[in-house]
Amino acid sequence: MIINNSNRKNLLEIRDLSIDFNTDEGIVHAVDNLSLSIRPGEVMGLVGGSGSGKSITAKSIMRMAPNNAIIQPASKITLNYQDQAVNVLKLRGRDLRLVRGGAVSMIFQEPMASFAPAIRISDQIIQTMQIHLGYSKDQARREGIALFERVGIVDPEKRFDQYVFELSGGMRQRAMIAMALSTKPKLLIADEPTTALDVTIQAQVLDLMMELREQFGMAMLFITHDLGVVSKIADNVTVMQCGKVVEVGSADQVLYQPKHSYTKCLLDALPHLDNLPEAPTHTPEPLLSITNLSISYPISVSGRKTELFKAVNNISLDLPKGQIIGLVGESGSGKTSLGKAMLGAAPISSGTVEYHHTKKKVKFGAGKAIKRKRLARTAQLVFQDPYSSLNPRMTVRDIIAEPLEAMKLTKNREETDRRVIEVAKRCHIEVEHLRRFPHAFSGGQRQRISIARALVCDPQFIVADEAVAALDVSIQDEILKLLKELKEELGLTILFISHDLSVIANLCDWVCVMKQGEIVEQGSVRQIFLDPQQAYTQKLISSIPLLTTPGKSVQGATVLKHSA
DSSP states (O other): OEEEEOOOSOSEEEEEEEEEEEETTEEEEEEEEEEEEEOTTOEEEEEEOTTSSHHHHHHHHTTOOOTTEEEOTTOEEEEEETTEEEEGGGOOHHHHHHHBTTTEEEEOSOGGGTSOTTSOHHHHHHHHHHHHHOOOHHHHHHHHHHHHHHTTOSSHHHHHTSOGGGSOHHHHHHHHHHHHHTTOOSEEEEESTTTTSOHHHHHHHHHHHHHHHHHHOOEEEEEOSOHHHHHHHOSEEEEEETTEEEEEEEHHHHHHSOOSHHHHHHHHTSOOSSSOOOOOSSOOOEEEEEEEEEEEEEEEETTEEEEEEEEEEEEEEEEETTOEEEEEOOTTSSHHHHHHHHTTOSOEEEEEEEEOSSSSOEEEETTBOOOHHHHHHHEEEEOSOHHHHSOTTSOHHHHHHHHHHHTTOSSSHHHHHHHHHHHHHHTTOOGGGGGSOGGGSOHHHHHHHHHHHHHTTOOSEEEEESTTTTSOHHHHHHHHHHHHHHHHHHOOEEEEEOSOHHHHHHHOSEEEEEETTEEEEEEEHHHHHHSOOSHHHHHHHHTOOOOEETTEESSOOOOOTTOO
16 A cells, blocks of 8 residues: 655654464563664664564564454554555555565575475475566576575575475575575565574675675665674664563664663673583493494485485494584584484484483384384484474473373373473473463474473483574573583483584584584584684684674684684
């Protein structure tokens, strides 16, 4: 709906935005009287805790709020586009489609839920460019493949024609970014766009976004919990807490001279890269031994599955009992495949996985059957994508209780409920939230539910695959402390898969670096971060986005030997 001509400077103006949710427990106030403006070409960082209202604010700009969201009548969202002031909240039909995905595009936090799983990625991107840019199919295909290459997707022509479930988590996010950028929008809303990306690809994608900003005058609303990234990309920063804006200012002012106590708390919760732990003084017994392990997947070529992709190549590795082992590497390096293989959830082409010091022997591999119930009592997985891993038709209580009931670990419902409540509290989940469904929670809150489900059957080993990637720094800090407590109190062994090297440095005892399906370097945290031997490891370390200014370090981080 066009309301009048406008020569105002702001591309986007949000005034008095208030959003409530109608839930089974009553009305929940998600956004309270928010006002925000973005000029053409400006990058506005939007930061705050999980559940603070960041994502629902962004979705409201795209008119994608869920059905139970109530946008109050006084709310105004105006897009000043092509010399017109467009009242976004009044748009309908074709006018809405021209703005959504055309003038305004969005990179979603969970790419698996954003692509149509039964349609090839190429068809989805080509159709989008045909609708909004008027490209021919051949032109759209060429542009799409070029974008895949620019966001760091290896073998872009082959990947372009695959389905979303054939890509790793990081590659899905890169494909999502390529699709959002394909229409050359005037405003790009980026909701945690680099959450699933390793540091090298993150730097590459951020550079690409800034190039497009300069080339097309594209503005960005950049939502993230990574304040290091905010310091590298944002002109201004808005801080949200409990649905309200608590601080607004330039990036330098907010990050280095914060005024509000909540902003100071976010900065204090950032992981540090100083005071790295010393190497363990003793050699623990291994809980898990991997011997000559290889994993291959069939991939589609021209619509037929005719090639094998070797995700893991002849790895032998011992995981010490009672320690947290970090597994790092670029997206597609085989980290997730290796982690899943330890749980019997990936096809092992050759080699074996053996658990020691368990109540009953667990060993499996190529040609060796897996005793799944026994393995499930020993080892559990925290998934990378909490949105797609939680059953949307089950309450939080039932999701957490499912492993107990499936393996008959409790005698009755009362005992099950006691265990569920105990684990929920440990993972900072409110007891009254157990009656709700996953869609009622933010990405960070959903991840806490996934962690609780993994812990409920009291395993000895957990594979945490990007378990804190979706969490803001304050909640991330709580979860990291919880994992450390579990290691100390329960003797839990954890394989922590992450691309966030600052988190690895603060959490782990030992670090393994993967590249193209192989372990290229491993060692203590101090050795890997302060004296990496391999050029690939040095490249990863030098790409860490530190929140620093010349002569000052907000994190207190040391300048690493190999940092750029």
